Amino acid sequence: MGEKKLLKGCEAIGEAAVQAGAKYFFGYPITPQSEVPEYLSKRLPEVGGVFLQAESEVAASNMLYGAAGAGVRVFTTTSSPGYSLMQEAVSYMAGSELPCVIVNIVRGGPGLGGILPSQGDYKQATRGGGHGDYRTPVLAPSTVQEAADLMIDAFDLADKYRNPILVLGDGLIGQMMEPVEFKQRSPVVVDKPWATTGAVGRKPNIINSLYLDAPTLERHNIKLKAKYDAFERDERRWEEYGAKGKLDVLLVAYGTVARVCKTAVDEMTRQGLKVGLFRPITLWPFPMPELRAAARQAKAILDVELSTGQMVEDVRATMAEKVPVHFYGRVGGIVCTPEEVAFHAGRVIKGEQVNTIGEYAGLTTAVTA
Amino acid sequence: MPRVLIDNVLCKGCERCVVACPQRILTMSKELNAKGYFTAKVAHQPRCIGCCLCAITCPDNAVQVGLNGNQYKLFEY
Amino acid sequence: MELVFKNTESLVPVTRHYCPGCTHGVIHRMVAEVLDELGVRERTVGVSPVGCSVMAYNYFNCDMHQAAHGRAPAVATGIKRVRPELIVFTYQGDGDLASIGTAETIQAANRGEKITVIFVNNAIYGMTGGQMAPTTLPNQVTTTSPAGRDVNHCGWPIRVVEMLATLRTPSYLARVSTHDEIHTVAAKQALRKAFAYQVQGRCFSLVECLSVCPTNWGLAPVESMQWLERNMIPYYPLGEVKTPDDDPAAEVRHAQ
Numbered sequence: 001m002g003e004k005k006l007l008k009g010c011e012a013i014g015e016a017a018v019q020a021g022a023k024y025f026f027g028y029p030i031t032p033q034s035e036v037p038e039y040l041s042k043r044l045p046e047v048g049g050v051f052l053q054a055e056s057e058v059a060a061s062n063m064l065y066g067a068a069g070a071g072v073r074v075f076t077t078t079s080s081p082g083y084s085l086m087q088e089a090v091s092y093m094a095g096s097e098l099p100c101v102i103v104n105i106v107r108g109g110p111g112l113g114g115i116l117p118s119q120g121d122y123k124q125a126t127r128g129g130g131h132g133d134y135r136t137p138v139l140a141p142s143t144v145q146e147a148a149d150l151m152i153d154a155f156d157l158a159d160k161y162r163n164p165i166l167v168l169g170d171g172l173i174g175q176m177m178e179p180v181e182f183k184q185r186s187p188v189v190v191d192k193p194w195a196t197t198g199a200v201g202r203k204p205n206i207i208n209s210l211y212l213d214a215p216t217l218e219r220h221n222i223k224l225k226a227k228y229d230a231f232e233r234d235e236r237r238w239e240e241y242g243a244k245g246k247l248d249v250l251l252v253a254y255g256t257v258a259r260v261c262k263t264a265v266d267e268m269t270r271q272g273l274k275v276g277l278f279r280p281i282t283l284w285p286f287p288m289p290e291l292r293a294a295a296r297q298a299k300a301i302l303d304v305e306l307s308t309g310q311m312v313e314d315v316r317a318t319m320a321e322k323v324p325v326h327f328y329g330r331v332g333g334i335v336c337t338p339e340e341v342a343f344h345a346g347r348v349i350k351g352e353q354v355n356t357i358g359e360y361a362g363l364t365t366a367v368t369a
Numbered sequence: 370m371p372r373v374l375i376d377n378v379l380c381k382g383c384e385r386c387v388v389a390c391p392q393r394i395l396t397m398s399k400e401l402n403a404k405g406y407f408t409a410k411v412a413h414q415p416r417c418i419g420c421c422l423c424a425i426t427c428p429d430n431a432v433q434v435g436l437n438g439n440q441y442k443l444f445e446y
Numbered sequence: 447m448e449l450v451f452k453n454t455e456s457l458v459p460v461t462r463h464y465c466p467g468c469t470h471g472v473i474h475r476m477v478a479e480v481l482d483e484l485g486v487r488e489r490t491v492g493v494s495p496v497g498c499s500v501m502a503y504n505y506f507n508c509d510m511h512q513a514a515h516g517r518a519p520a521v522a523t524g525i526k527r528v529r530p531e532l533i534v535f536t537y538q539g540d541g542d543l544a545s546i547g548t549a550e551t552i553q554a555a556n557r558g559e560k561i562t563v564i565f566v567n568n569a570i571y572g573m574t575g576g577q578m579a580p581t582t583l584p585n586q587v588t589t590t591s592p593a594g595r596d597v598n599h600c601g602w603p604i605r606v607v608e609m610l611a612t613l614r615t616p617s618y619l620a621r622v623s624t625h626d627e628i629h630t631v632a633a634k635q636a637l638r639k640a641f642a643y644q645v646q647g648r649c650f651s652l653v654e655c656l657s658v659c660p661t662n663w664g665l666a667p668v669e670s671m672q673w674l675e676r677n678m679i680p681y682y683p684l685g686e687v688k689t690p691d692d693d694p695a696a697e698v699r700h701a702q
Contacts, residue, residue, distance in 0.1 A: 055549055060520075065514075069525065088514055092514050197529065198488055198508075204506075206509070206510045206511075208511075210501075
């Protein structure tokens with residue numbers, strides 16, 4: 001049993017990586033996650049690690065690429081515009097089958113956007129923002145404690161599957177302070193015979209993603225796909241909260257929005273309504289079979305996101321028109337309140353079509369089939 | 370006596386060795402190798418002084434220099 | 447008969463794909479010879495670029511890491527910082543190092559990363575078919591400067607070694623040429639010094655190797671040697687521009 005500490009999300013994420021045995025960080029300041037490099041610049045020398053502030057996210061992600069190839073646990077943290085800059089290196093790491101953990105503390109976008117919380121990077125995260133036929137597994141914590149837990153799991157998953165893993169937070173998770181307990185665990189030792197550690201008494205290792213021969217590249221892509229299929233089969237995570245079975249409405253949300261929805265679920269349950277919440281924790285692989293099972297007897301789904309509608313496309317694809325899917329979103333860095341969620345859930349229950357972005361009236365956006 | 374050995378498979382016929390030789394003992398063959406290059410060849414082996422400049426300037430490891438007996442080290446390399 | 451000029455252990459004994467007369471092969475071999483002479487092959491990691499030498503990972507007989515275009519100094523930084531006992535080198539062309547990778551090059555040098563950068567400057571983009579490079583000379587014809595490089599349109603070529611020499615952080619910076627055998631012999635000395643500094647753990651080292659590109663210059667190999675001597679050396683002077691033993695105060699005096 002470890003001790004509980006009151007930590008800012010950014011600090012918890014940095015410390016969790018250290019607890020997972022990741023002593024090497026290459027990163028760049030960007031709001032709202034600069035506290036992570038600041039924390040690590042003091043913490044990593046304490047544990048004999050290396051902290052280096054790179055000249056850009058482009059450079060930081062390529063330093064990750066090098067260090068991951070040298071066989072150590074390495075990570076970085078950034079926010080949305082920085083993650084865009086890292087796509088090239090993520091693609092190279094996926095193609096070279098290298099493990100690493102990247103944390104994106106999402107802020108308002110597109111472009112320079114804003115510095116307040118957002119969930120507008122869902123598609124970039126889950127569809128693999130870089131080029132090529134790879135997947136980026138995405139873990140989305142909803143509390144600071146869960147962020148710490150998922151960080152540690154992310155390193156294990158990265159090493160197990162030899163792929164970059166993305167931990168997707170938002171400005172709220174990064175900035176708020178909550179009690180965190182780091183689970184005591186024995187250090188994980190992963191054998192990495194493919195790493196560039198110096199060719200002492202063995203054939204040289206080559207870290208590479210270039211395959212000019214088409215059949216060889218096809219075999220390589222098939223090998224990667226098999227890895228992603230295994231991840232999709234074995235590593236889906238989700239949480240269900242509130243009522244189950246015959247529901248008036250099922251809320252679907254992830255990250256901090258899910259916490260807002262939990263409060264709304266509690267309030268509506270007190271009013272005698274049958275409301276539940278389905279919270280995907282892995283955004284890729286999206287827990288489709290589990291969502292279908294949870295929504296089977298629901299009259300309707302209300303998807304709530306801090307975006308103009310990104311995860312809702314996955315929800316609609318999952319439900320395949322068996323259950324009507326409604327959408328409520330807030331953007332610009334504004335976080336929706338439980339009252340707003342309850343209001344729009346109420347509209348759904350009354351039989352209204354809900355596709356609203358904005359506070360109450362807001363923009364009614366077209367229904368996408 | 371030093372001896373220059375040119376590998377006709379590796380040679381790409383760039384002629385760098387021909388101009389590098391201070392003794393001018395190298396020339397280009399009039400026969401093509403399997404890849405279609407006119408390769409270098411040794412024209413006057415006895416005048417080789419073992420300086421190895423041909424081997425130093427060759428981009429393709431196509432030149433080897435062999436020795437029998439003593440060889441002065443003519444320059445730092 | 448004893449072979450006095452043997453093949454090197456740090457070089458894989460395969461046919462390399464470079465054009466006839468291309469000095470990549472010469473530079474590869476000399477780097478490999480230095481690794482052999484310093485006895486560091488088994489603790490060396492090389493970082494290969496994007497460009498004609500993209501497949502250098504097949505030619506060096508040590509651990510190799512293929513980098514994205516321009517990012518080799520960042521990749522090398524990642525490797526060297528987490529495993530400082532390794533000897534880490536990058537091998538880059540002029541597009542890789544001086545165009546897309548300018549930031550990574552300058553910042554690695556400025557941070558004083560203890561890596562060795564081999565910069566192959568042939569004033570043109572080879573692999574992609576002969577486009578203009580940041581080091582293309584004024585009035586030099588390339589496929590993207592068909593009327594010759596117009597310095598009023600796109601500026602003058604970059605002298606990387608002199609540019610990096612303005613940084614306060616100690617480093618070893620030298621420019622050599624491989625166009626003929628005499629200069630190649632001198633180039634080997636600079637390469638050995640550059641790697642020796644890394645073995646001593648002293649500083650960042652970069653050796654700019656002026657090289658020919660017969661194919662894209664449209665010249666036979668021996669003609670390209672003469673072209674380099676007549677055109678490149680006047681603009682890119684040879685010599686050691688900076689060593690870690692230089693007095694940093696002297697730089698300030700020169701600036702005034």
